[in-house]
Amino acid sequence: MAVLSSLLSSSARLLTPARLRVWELAVCKRITLLSLSVHRCYTSDTQNSSADHLSSGLERYKDLQKYFKRRLKATYRRFSNTPDYSVVCGRHHVYFIEGDGIYRMDQRQSEPEPEQVLNLGQVSQQEERTGLDNEERKLRFQWTVQRIRLSPHEKHLAATLKAAHREEPRCVVVRLETFPHLDPPHVVLTLDKVLSFEWATDQVLFYTTLEGLRCSRVFRLDLTSTGSRITSVYEETHPDVFVEVALSRNRQILSINCSSRSSSEVLLIDRATSHLEPVLVQPRQLDLLYHVEHWRQYLIILANTGPGQEYQVVQAPLSEPSMVSWVPVFTPGPGTAIKDMDVVGDHCVLVARTPASELVLIVVPLTHPQEAYTVQLPSWACAIQTKKPGMADQCSVLEFLISSPVHFPVPHCLYLEDGLLLSSTEDGSSPETQCNYTTTHLEAISQDGTSVPVTLFHTSAVEGLKQTPLLVHVYGAYGRDLNMDFSPEKRLLLEQGWALAYCHIRGGGEQGLSWQRQARVEGKQRGVEDLRACLHHLFSSGVSSPLLTALTACSAGAVPVGALCNTHPHMMRAVTLQAPFLDVLGTMENPSLPLTLEDREEWGDPLGNPEHRLTISSYCPLHNITPQCYPSILLTAYSDDARVPLAGVLKYAEQLSNAIHTHFTTKPKSERETAPNVVLNIQPGANHLGPEDFELMLEEEALTLAFLYTELGLDRPRPPRKRKR
Secondary structure (H helix, E strand, O other), X not given: OOOOOOHHHHHOOOOXXXXXXXXXXXXXXXXXXXXXOOOEEEEOOOOOOOOOOOEOOOHHHHHHHHHHHHHHHHHHHHOOOOOOOOOEEOOOXXXXXXXXXXXXXEOOOOOXXXXXXXXXXXXXXXXXXXXXXXXXXXXHOOEEEEEEEEOOOOOEEEEEEEEOOOOOOEEEEEEOOOOOOOOOOEEEEEEEOEEEEEEOOOOEEEEEEEEOOEEEEEEEEEEEOOEEEEEEEEEOOOOOOEEEEEEOOOOOEEEEEEEOOOOEEEEEEEOOXXXXXXXXXXXXXXXXXXXXXXXXXXXXXXEOOOHHHOOEEEEEEOOOOOHHHOEEEEOOOOOOEEEEEEEEOOEEEEEEXXXXXXXXXXXXXXXXXXXXXXXXXXXXXXXXXXXXXXXXXXXXXXXXXEEOXXXXXXXXXXXXXXXXXXXXOOOOOOHHHOOOOEEEEEEEEOOOOOEEEEEEEEOOOHHHOOOOOEEXXXXXXOOOOOOOOOOHHXXXXXXXXXXXXXEOOEOEOOOOHHHHHOOOHHHOHHHHHHHHHHHHHHHHOOOOOHHHEEEEEEHHHHHHHHHHHHHOHHHOOEEEEEOOOOOHHHHHOOOOOOOHHHHHHHHOOOOOOHHHHHHHHHHOOHHHOOXXXXXXXXXXXXXXXXXXXXHXXXXXXXXXXXXXXXXXXXXXXXXXXXXXXXXXXXXXXXXXXXXXXXXXXXXXXXXHHHHHHHHOOOOOOOOOXXXXX
16 A cells, blocks of 8 residues: 555664565576675684684585575475566557566557567666676676566656665656657656656656655756756755655655655645646644545645544645645554555555454545445455556456565455455455464563564464464564564475564554554653563463574664573574675764764764663663673674675674684583574675575575574475375
């Protein structure tokens, strides 16, 4: 759904959901990194080396990594028929992404043939020759398509492309009205550093630019008969505000959304007007968050004006959009948190999480809001992806996919007039999901008495999981939910007898806006306490044990994990962290870094507020390392990652290794535990979200699995049993 999928998340230290169907990217050419990589791997050998020497540690996992790469490739192949909602439906054509570019097919033909609209190889050839050899140039300038937008009458296509060597996407505008008579298709122009973009008319494109991880400016591109003209439309002056452009579902209103961590301001452009001038909805107000959709002559607004500053749906006339005109339309019951909103025809559709932590849909007929009804989803549903409407789609049907980390995405259609929900199978599953997998919702009690939800996936009864290896997933920051989209890697682990736990600790958004507010700034320690309570509850419920438990997190999720490793290192045996944010204090003390100013609402200001400094110092993973026996830790970082400074990861690895060495050299041999391994895997590029190349992604995931099996002392998994013909 569109409204809450704000590009504000692009500036956060997080891993966004789903790696954009990486299993479909296998058609991309394989890139060999052996001679190009700045890949370094270090490990602490506490008994045989000095604390300042870190020797290579990848070799111990190499054979098992090769094995898991084969298994992962086979697993991804099994799920290669994932329903694809990346296609864009125009008036006459369907546009889709293949490995080497963008194609389209004419829906008016009985047997349409795909025709290429944009060749990514042509874009790569436009890059300057900078002295790089051919293989390195391929690595640095391999483009992938991020998103596609069509002009209203399908005269132009705009697409953003991303290369591994830089954060800023490139936007390419292609003229379609004379295609296919032009060969190759005519690229009108390219725009650098474009993040969000939408067509207002066939000749006018609005877009934002990304500078140092910050979007603060909106531009207007006018395509004319003699060329093009670019003018500035809006510039945000507040350093903590992120700007994006978006289009309403009915394509009538274009919005400029200006969002900080705790406030919103929206400007609207009515595409029906000739001047296309922005009009302010509601001026920025401290702690007011709102998101806007369009219906008839009204705005449907999701705003945190409900009880406890939670989200509710309000309505305002398009002609009088300010807050004084807002009229409540729907307020959820106590404990139910609205996660997203869409307006489909005459219905407002809400994704909500119930007090029992289950996902549901709430449908509000906008002509009769009092007749709102709830649509129950399968008990395993953890993630929803809505199909972007085509230009000719029905306005009374909502198409979407539901999935979980281990359940293959299942297409569903909701007929809004009568509430009928249809899926690909009678029980809401596909053949691949009809397996003996159980989803259990647990609740742990944190130190202050708060109930913390835990979602557990397993194959045996809970009471029979004592000897089962457990992988615990954590995030807990920026009000973002823990990523629970389908993952073939997680499915493979479950099939090999693992249990998977997802701990929805405070700081995230699973339980509503207050869930984040409770663990911001001076409340950050609550997230660490929540994580400890979740582990304790799992163990006391008979799920696994510390010696068979590993924790995994990415980006800002490394903060509660790293903090728990410092205070309770014996609660887990191994940890894997991707692009980990570990030096909170050092980063927040450096305002020259890209995200420091924006992140003060999340972490605090240690320079200007002594209390904030004390709080950060109390939990910061890097600044609380102490000589003791830590779990084994795999740190995966990216050399040009602008969101998480590499220096902090390197410093953490060195100090952790020193502390472990000190612990083992000062303790009598008879009392020593098994020495843990600290493995630092630095990969090239600015890919905070992980590599987009299929082969490189497999290498990284295979290393993670090899690390987990080795450090938990598990036997190599049995190969899959061949089916009899």
